[in-house]
Amino acid sequence: MAPTIPHTVDVLIVGYGPVGAALAALLGRYGVRTLVVDKAADILMAPRAIALDNEALRILQMAGLPEDAFEKIAIPYVRMLCPHVGEFGRVNTSGSIDGHPKLVTFYQPDLERALRHKAESFDCISAMSGTEMLDFIEEPKGIRVALRLADGSEATVHARYLIGADGAGSRVRKAIGQEFHGKTYAEDWLIVDAQNVPGAFDHVEFICDYKRPTPHMVAPGGRIRWEFMLLPGETSETMEKDETIARLLAPWANAGDVRIERKAVYRFHARSCERYSKGRVFLVGDAAHITPPFVGQGLVAGLRDAANLAWKLAWVVKGRAAPAILDSYDQERRPHARKMIALAKLMGRLVMPSSQPMAILIHGAMALLRRIPPLRTFLDELGVKPKNQFDEGLFVKGHARLRRGGLLPQGLVRSANGEVALSDDAFGADLSLVGFGLPAETQLKAETLELWTRRGGRVVQICQRGETVHRSGRAFEDMDNHLVPGGAPYGWCAVVRPDRTILHDGPIGEADRIVRESLALLDKL
Known part of the structure; x- marks a missing residue:
């Protein structure tokens, strides 16, 4: 823990649970001066969250955790049993998606310890336990936050942005008037x-x-x-x-x-507040939404918040994008979080039938539906799970060959020197202009490439495995043809955000226009 408290930071995070720690680690990649405070003296050793899916593991990979950073158990299947009907549901969770197991269980203190260790490995991250946020005042250029330190003394920190990662009873949420309302499904x-x-x-x-x-x-x-x-x-x-x-x-x-x-x-509980941000204050994890555990998405949703928000804060703090892009955090995350809450509630109704006749009716109907091959595949392969893609937000509107506002898949790639890695690691933590089959860099004007690089962008090329022609010095072979659904569209390019969301795409011959329109979006959203 840092021996002294910084008086000025870019971001102050209240709450050092797994979501706050993941956000700090993600910000640390970009050198964002961050202070994390938590009123608890240390990690709570009781196990709480227990499940992570492939999306969560991919975010932890982005945060810099190696695969063996904490112990996990890959779950082969999820079985649903009714005493009167027998097995009426079986979700296939074997195998992997985007380079990670579909579902794992874990021990939360181990994960928190690994995330804190990673976050505190960055010089720009300070962490203080036993420290409580008392109050804050938003000012024209930042937020003045009053803290009570572990020794009982008080201190004031000025931050450009304040993040509430302080759980279901969030003091930050209450301070911005975003109490949970409506039915709770308790x-x-x-x-x-x-x-x-x-x-x-x-x-x-x-x-x-x-x-x-x-x-x-x-x-x-x-x-x-x-x-x-x-x-x-x-x-x-x-x-x-x-x-x-x-x-x-x-x-x-x-x-x-x-x-x-x-x-x-x-x-x-099943709750979501009306806004996940107000001014310079943002809510992540249980401070913004609470999901019943029936689909194992509570902590996963918080990690999605962290991945979505971290790079946007970094780009604004570093002067690479306009502060207005931060409005897209609520715009993108709230609808998806609410869909996941709705799915958990639906699952709850399957798990908790109110009577024997309802159990026979509901579970029997599910068993019959699974006898229809297309429906069985849909149910068993998690087709009901809402995709982490956006209808509104920080991407160029329109339809092309890729799903803008959706995630670029991840796969194994091989560099020119023969090293094999997951593609997110190969792309790095920047904005990426990805050329599929052909190099996109040759299509950029010199001034566009210089501007793209200055704004935190890089250029990479994805080739088919074994391709030897048309290769640039930044080419990677797609070892298992996973990076784009249906195969890489030869002669196409895409601008991919650091959280792996597709921001723009189009023919590679129009790469210069695509890059300039993407940069304009970062300035004018």
Whole structure:
């Protein structure tokens, strides 16, 4: 931890959980002077979030975490069982997407430790534990933030931007008048994490019994997690008693033979505030939205926030883009976060049928639908999951060969010197002009290339595997033909944002126009 507090920073992050730490690590790549504060003295050692998907792992890769930075278990499938119908759902989570497993479980303290270590490896990042935000005042050129330090003294820090990553009870959110409103879809659940559980359980299973729904899943460190829904009249005190835990775990293990690591009743919510930003203040993670855990997207949504916001803050702070681009953060992230909350609520209705007739009706209908091959594929391959793509935001409107506002896929590429890497690592942390098949750099005027480079852009080329002609010095071979759905469109180019969103695309012969229109968007949004 930094021994002294900086008095002036570009970004001040309140909250040093996994989302705040990921945001700090992402900002650290660009040399953005950042202070992260957290009122807790250290990492909370109790496991909380437990699942990450391939998108989250890709963001952690962007943040600089190596594949072995924290322990993970790849989940082969997610099974949904009904006592009356049997298995009515099975999601295929084996294999990988964009170079990462589709679904993994993890131990949250390990992830937080790895993210903090990465963030604090940058000289521009300062972190202070035991430090509480008291208040802040927005001024014409920044925000003045009052803090109470670990020793009880108070200090003032001036920041250009303030980020609330301080969880569901966010003080930052309350200060900008963005309290959660509307129905919450609240449910109380007992969470039990145990170690040394016998057997070879290796997947995620939802027992969708109307009497007491019970998801359970494997996790690193020899752990199994159970989640038991509380029934009317049950209290936290009763559910957390040893004898209650022993009775609930009896179908799987003798409670005396396992080590109970955590037992706690939590209330699951489904909430989103109306705006994820106001002026120079931004909300990320649970401070902006809370997702029930049924689709494992709570922490994932927060990491998407961090990836979307970090590069935009960096480009504004470094003078590479106009501050107006920051308005696109709320515009892009809020609709997708709400779609994920809606999916979690839908999943909750499958997990928690209200009665035996409803269970037979709903689960039986799902089982019948899975007998139709196209619907089975759609359901089993997560076709229902909303894609992380935007209808409005920071990209050039229009339709071409690629989905502007959508993500460029990731795959293995080989450089001219024979090194093989994931394409995000090869492209780096900058804006990228990608030429598919042909080099795009030769199509740029000298002044355009100079401007592009000055604004944080680079030029790369993607070739088919084994291609030897038309190769530039910045060419990479697409080793498995994954970078563009349907294969790389020869003679095409795309401008790709640092968060891998496609900003613009078109024929490679029009690369100069495409680059200039992209830069104009960064100036005039």
